[in-house]
Amino acid sequence: xxxxxxxxxxxxxxxxxxxxxxxxxxxxxxxxxxxxxxxxxxxxxxxxxxxxxxxxxxxxxxxxxxxxxxxxxxxxxxxxxxxxxxxxxxxxxxxxxxxxxxxxxxxxxxxxxxxxxxxxxxxxxxxxxxxxxxxxxxxxxxxxxxxxxxxxxxxxxxxxxxxxxxxxxxxxxxxxxxxxxxxxxxxxxxxxxxxxxxxxxxxxxxxxxxxxxxxxxxxxxxxxxxxxxxxxxxxxxxxxxxxxxxxxxxxxxxxxxxxxxxxxxxxxxxxxxxxxxxxxxxxxxxxxxxxxxxxxxxxxxxxxxxxxxxxxxxxxxxxxxxxxxxxxxxxxxxxxxxxxxxxxxxxxxxxxxxxxxxxxxxxxxxxxxxxxxxxxxxxxxxxxxxxxxxxxxxxxxxxxxxxxxxxxxxxxxxxxxxxxxxxxxxxxxxxxxxxxxxxxxxxxxxxxxx
Amino acid sequence: xxxxxxxxxxxxxxxxxxxxxxxxxxxxxxxxxxxxxxxxxxxxxxxxxxxxxxxxxxxxxxxxxxxxxxxxxxxxxxxxxxxxxxxxxxxxxxxxxxxxxxxxxxxxxxxxxxxxxxxxxxxxxxxxxxxxxxxxxxxxxxxxxxxxxxxxxxxxxxxxxxxxx
Ligand SMILES: Cc1cc2nc3c(=O)[nH]c(=O)nc-3n(C[C@H](O)[C@H](O)[C@H](O)COP(=O)(O)O)c2cc1C
Ligand code: SF4
Ligand code: FES
Numbered sequence: 001x002x003x004x005x006x007x008x009x010x011x012x013x014x015x016x017x018x019x020x021x022x023x024x025x026x027x028x029x030x031x032x033x034x035x036x037x038x039x040x041x042x043x044x045x046x047x048x049x050x051x052x053x054x055x056x057x058x059x060x061x062x063x064x065x066x067x068x069x070x071x072x073x074x075x076x077x078x079x080x081x082x083x084x085x086x087x088x089x090x091x092x093x094x095x096x097x098x099x100x101x102x103x104x105x106x107x108x109x110x111x112x113x114x115x116x117x118x119x120x121x122x123x124x125x126x127x128x129x130x131x132x133x134x135x136x137x138x139x140x141x142x143x144x145x146x147x148x149x150x151x152x153x154x155x156x157x158x159x160x161x162x163x164x165x166x167x168x169x170x171x172x173x174x175x176x177x178x179x180x181x182x183x184x185x186x187x188x189x190x191x192x193x194x195x196x197x198x199x200x201x202x203x204x205x206x207x208x209x210x211x212x213x214x215x216x217x218x219x220x221x222x223x224x225x226x227x228x229x230x231x232x233x234x235x236x237x238x239x240x241x242x243x244x245x246x247x248x249x250x251x252x253x254x255x256x257x258x259x260x261x262x263x264x265x266x267x268x269x270x271x272x273x274x275x276x277x278x279x280x281x282x283x284x285x286x287x288x289x290x291x292x293x294x295x296x297x298x299x300x301x302x303x304x305x306x307x308x309x310x311x312x313x314x315x316x317x318x319x320x321x322x323x324x325x326x327x328x329x330x331x332x333x334x335x336x337x338x339x340x341x342x343x344x345x346x347x348x349x350x351x352x353x354x355x356x357x358x359x360x361x362x363x364x365x366x367x368x369x370x371x372x373x374x375x376x377x378x379x380x381x382x383x384x385x386x387x388x389x390x391x392x393x394x395x396x397x398x399x400x401x402x403x404x405x406x407x408x409x410x411x412x413x414x415x416x417x418x419x420x421x422x423x424x425x426x427x428x429x430x431x432x433x434x435x436x437x438x439x440x441x442x443x444x445x446x447x448x449x450x
Numbered sequence: 451x452x453x454x455x456x457x458x459x460x461x462x463x464x465x466x467x468x469x470x471x472x473x474x475x476x477x478x479x480x481x482x483x484x485x486x487x488x489x490x491x492x493x494x495x496x497x498x499x500x501x502x503x504x505x506x507x508x509x510x511x512x513x514x515x516x517x518x519x520x521x522x523x524x525x526x527x528x529x530x531x532x533x534x535x536x537x538x539x540x541x542x543x544x545x546x547x548x549x550x551x552x553x554x555x556x557x558x559x560x561x562x563x564x565x566x567x568x569x570x571x572x573x574x575x576x577x578x579x580x581x582x583x584x585x586x587x588x589x590x591x592x593x594x595x596x597x598x599x600x601x602x603x604x605x606x607x608x609x610x611x612x613x614x615x
């Protein structure tokens with residue numbers, strides 16, 4: 001059994017409520033930092049832990065915190081990103097639903113480290129019942145003296161508010177989130193200036209993912225050095241993985257980053273293998289935006305190494321033969337699934353969610369959706385595959401925010417690794433409309449395009 | 451068109467989450483409230499009322515209302531079935547669910563039944579991919595959908611309407 005730091009108590013009945021959470025040792029990290037540590041100590045501790053942002057980009061959290069500008073007399077803000085809209089990702093929801101106090105505890109410690117007296121949880125609008133859970137937990141924390149003015153007599157004031165979005169994936173991008181929190185459309189801002197300097201209402205701001213902030217609690221309780229001992233290399237600590245698609249046990253798992261992808265998929269402790277006695281065909285290991293990998297490349301890298309569930313190992317091979325940890329949204333496709341159709345649904349998602357500010361993204365996502373729809377429905381031409389390739393390349397790197405890449409990469413990787421499945425659709429316009437696509441189980445050397 | 455006194459208090463509470471002068475931040479939550487109070491969608495009148503309430507220009511409200519997918523800009527039925535059809539839900543059979551709703555209620559995505567009870571809408575990933583196929587119904591999610599569950603949900607909605615009449 002791997003180490004669990006976030007979900008170790010999740011099975012305890014009523015852990016969602018303050019009394020139980022406190023009885024089980026909750027809020028100890030707040031006592032520890034307010035009584036024995038300076039804000040800078042906390043930042044240093046988080047740096048030492050090696051914690052990397054769990055929202056997708058994997059940027060070192062302590063380093064990010066140390067960039068926060070601290071001009072005299074201007075408030076600073078901590079924002080928790082609970083927008084969670086990347087297809088395949090549902091871990092933050094799990095954490096907030098079952099352990100709301102863990103997030104609040106992490107927020108108090110983080111807000112203290114950053115000198116933020118007012119923090120917001122920006123949550124996707126559809127999670128409306130979780131808003132109630134969080135607001136109840138905040139009220140409980142406040143009634144018990146963990147929020148409000150002069151917490152534990154330390155002189156530190158802290159308030160937390162929950163703000164609902166209203167359905168827009170792009171509001172997960174941190175500057176779009178800030179615009180949305182200001183009551184506007186979620187159009188990403190041009191960077192620089194970065195939020196650390198000019199964020200919410202032009203004040204210095206840190207935006208962190210739910211899981212990142214929750215991880216601060218065990219880092220403080222266990223000590224950064226202990227935390228850093230878990231995992232391999234720069235992948236320290238534990239990571240929540242939300243696993244879905246054609247596996248036996250769909251759900252949220254906490255892994256310590258020492259297990260292989262193979263173990264994660266096939267062991268009963270985690271995914272439990274492929275459902276319905278089918279075979280593993282492909283997997284998108286880190287949320288819809290990261291490259292899809294065929295089974296052979298997923299389990300082993302081209303160097304023949306066992307692929308591990310770490311940031312580095314998942315990325316090994318770069319775009320040619322690797323993928324990414326991303327948000328930990330682990331989507332598994334069995335050998336009955338059609339990569340073209342799956343890619344089409346993702347392309348439709350990105351077209352729907354583009355904010356429309358940049359023409360390569362706005363127009364390109366629309367074209368990709370149309371062409372994929374054509375191919376999927378037996379109306380494609382061979383030249384469409386190259387056209388798709390061309391469009392995704394023209395989006396990648398030519399946009400205001402990383403959404404452009406997020407939309408381009410899934411299409412690029414699908415063509416790179418499953419080009420013959422696209423060709424097959426085009427050559428077999430009638431067969432491809434049937435449920436069983438006849439193309440399965442890729443275990444061949446990859447062909448490298450560009 | 452006006453919020454009840456109780457709802458006005460809720461609006462004031464939302465505004466109090468933000469610093470002095472930053473009341474525009476209340477717009478998104480207040481639009482949710484307005485949609486819920488005034489028939490499940492946002493008419494121009496509703497949006498104008500929200501603008502007056504928050505002391506901002508109507509255009510600032512229209513901009514936001516048209517950007518976010520949770521705001522309905524046209525009337526919807528009493529029960530809105532928002533079925534996710536993105537990748538992971540598709541892998542677990544969301545197409546069959548959408549088809550079954552069509553067979554059962556005769557509505558395609560975007561349509562409302564003649565008795566104005568049900569509207570079907572397809573939506574993109576709602577963060578429930580491990581509990582697929584799924585849909586949002588009001589404030590809650592209905593997960594691991596099957597044909598039998600759809601039958602039960604439709605029944606439940608019809609019963610609620612009968613009970614409220
Ligand atoms: C299109 C797009 C969508 C994103 N969605 C989310 C999201 O839903 N949740 C999240 O935490 N981060 C999301 N991010 C990443 C955020 O911009 C930001 O990097 C993150 O919240 C930082 O937190 P972390 O360092 O703790 O990961 C998204 C980024 C992009 C470009
Ligand atoms: S890349 Fe797409 S989502 Fe990002 S700012 Fe440009 S148009 Fe908007
Ligand atoms: S794909 Fe349907 S909820 Fe995520």
